[in-house]
Amino acid sequence: MSLVGNSSRPVRVGIVLVSQRVDRHRVMELRGLVESLGCTPVFVLVQRRRGVDPRYVLGRGKAEELAKLVEEEKVELVVFGNSLSPSQVFNLAGVTGVEVIDRTQLILRLFAERAETRVAKLQVEYAQLRYMLPHAREMVRLAKREERPGFKGLGRYEVDKYVHDIHRRMVFVRRKIEKERKTRGSRRGRHREKGYDLVAVAGYTNSGKTTLLNTLTSSNKPVDNAMFTTLRPTTRRLEIGKRKILLTDTVGFIDELPPVIIEAFHSTLEELAIADLILLMIDVSEPIHEIRRKLRVSHKILGDTGAVGVPIITVFNKTDLVDSNHVDAVVEGVRDLAPNPTPISAKTGYNLEELRKTILSLLPQQTSLITLPANHRETLAILSQIYDEMEIEEACYTPEKINLLVKGCPTRVNRVEKMVAKLNS
Numbered sequence: 001m002s003l004v005g006n007s008s009r010p011v012r013v014g015i016v017l018v019s020q021r022v023d024r025h026r027v028m029e030l031r032g033l034v035e036s037l038g039c040t041p042v043f044v045l046v047q048r049r050r051g052v053d054p055r056y057v058l059g060r061g062k063a064e065e066l067a068k069l070v071e072e073e074k075v076e077l078v079v080f081g082n083s084l085s086p087s088q089v090f091n092l093a094g095v096t097g098v099e100v101i102d103r104t105q106l107i108l109r110l111f112a113e114r115a116e117t118r119v120a121k122l123q124v125e126y127a128q129l130r131y132m133l134p135h136a137r138e139m140v141r142l143a144k145r146e147e148r149p150g151f152k153g154l155g156r157y158e159v160d161k162y163v164h165d166i167h168r169r170m171v172f173v174r175r176k177i178e179k180e181r182k183t184r185g186s187r188r189g190r191h192r193e194k195g196y197d198l199v200a201v202a203g204y205t206n207s208g209k210t211t212l213l214n215t216l217t218s219s220n221k222p223v224d225n226a227m228f229t230t231l232r233p234t235t236r237r238l239e240i241g242k243r244k245i246l247l248t249d250t251v252g253f254i255d256e257l258p259p260v261i262i263e264a265f266h267s268t269l270e271e272l273a274i275a276d277l278i279l280l281m282i283d284v285s286e287p288i289h290e291i292r293r294k295l296r297v298s299h300k301i302l303g304d305t306g307a308v309g310v311p312i313i314t315v316f317n318k319t320d321l322v323d324s325n326h327v328d329a330v331v332e333g334v335r336d337l338a339p340n341p342t343p344i345s346a347k348t349g350y351n352l353e354e355l356r357k358t359i360l361s362l363l364p365q366q367t368s369l370i371t372l373p374a375n376h377r378e379t380l381a382i383l384s385q386i387y388d389e390m391e392i393e394e395a396c397y398t399p400e401k402i403n404l405l406v407k408g409c410p411t412r413v414n415r416v417e418k419m420v421a422k423l424n425s
């Protein structure tokens with residue numbers, strides 16, 4: 001069954017969570033994911049219990065209650081906030097009579113819906129295969145036993161052939177993703193050599209990353225009040241002062257981003273590890289405990305993707321939605337988790353000048369004393385390049401020499417130093 005349904009009527013979804021304590025944010029996040037797929041959450045069933053039941057995750061009585069709710073509310077799909085094994089999916093589908101999926105599968109389907117480019121589609125396919133592989137044998141065994149919602153179509157495969165096919169396809173897809181990764185890598189290398197600074201916009205999904213990219217670079221990338229609108233990184237040029245920057249928008253973060261997705265989107269998330277600077281976006285209009293949680297999640301994912309030691313600006317976005325007292329309280333309350341805090345509104349443009357200044361102050365800088373012969377025929381050209389690309393801290397002109405103390409992008413400063421050395425040799 002397609003999650004978005006084949007009629008214009010949205011699919012009706014029941015949400016279930018089994019947890020030791022009632023976890024409101026988790027439920028809200030599940031709702032958000034379901035809504036982002038264009039489905040309608042109809043009910044939320046939460047069971048507080050220690051550990052999960054091996055057969056139904058829920059206790060038996062609760063599973064029967066779930067089945068009743070599904071029938072009464074005409075629900076077509078049940079989403080669990082817990083991870084489900086294939087046999088739990090199978091048992092739950094049996095008792096409810098509808099398809100049952102877990103959070104990872106829900107995120108994978110949302111990604112599949114959103115993937116527009118060839119590479120994003122391949123990455124999603126890889127994540128799906130990677131997710132299926134450890135469960136493949138059990139899924140085939142169950143599919144052969146009985147028809148259940150969500151298990152259709154698997155019965156025709158023989159176990160070994162099915163597993164073998166998944167493997168083969170994974171190798172094929174991985175090779176294609178690797179090829180794209182190499183192309184991106186060499187493109188990035190060329191940009192660096194040309195003296196561009198690489199700045200990446202990261203952060204929780206729906207925090208306003210694309211909106212900021214659009215506002216700063218006068219672009220028009222799709223923005224939506226839904227999760228995971230952006231799956232493919234987009235890069236745009238941006239000039240601040242004399243620095244030439246490539247600003248890249250990345251895929252959003254979420255709590256417990258499934259490892260299969262981190263693995264499949266490695267080449268995309270790599271943009272963060274190689275950046276000179278990361279703008280970590282956070283929605284400041286949320287309650288402070290949510291912001292703390294999202295900052296922790298974001299820092300963990302940044303660490304997992306290898307972006308360690310890259311300077312970070314914590315961009316508190318959406319200030320237009322709250323009063324300034326709330327913004328001040330948040331900035332103060334999460335200071336320990338938020339380097340270089342900068343409140344802005346990507347939508348209205350509030351405080352973007354301050355953000356530009358902070359970006360400028362945190363980009364890698366090199367200072368150098370350059371001495372040019374005053375009367376060489378190439379001096380004027382180099383001088384004009386220096387004035388175009390660097391800040392002049394001090395200048396001293398004599399009839400024989402020009403002494404300049406310059407500051408700028410290390411690649412550009414090094415390039416000019418080499419040109420001047422050649423001139424003076």
Ligand SMILES: Nc1nc2c(ncn2[C@@H]2O[C@H](COP(=O)(O)OP(=O)(O)OP(=O)(O)O)[C@@H](O)[C@H]2O)c(=O)[nH]1
Pocket residue numbers: 204205206207208209210211212222223224225226227228229230231251252253317318319320321344345346347348
């Ligand atoms: N009020 C207000 N809304 C904003 C601001 N910035 C972004 N938004 C809204 O927040 C929603 C998400 O914005 P996006 O730019 O798509 O967020 P994103 O982080 O790129 O989201 P994903 O790509 O889904 O991870 C949209 O509805 C935007 O209009 C802001 O400064 N103020």
Ligand SMILES: [Mg+2]
Pocket residue numbers: 209210211229230249
């Ligand atoms: Mg986006």
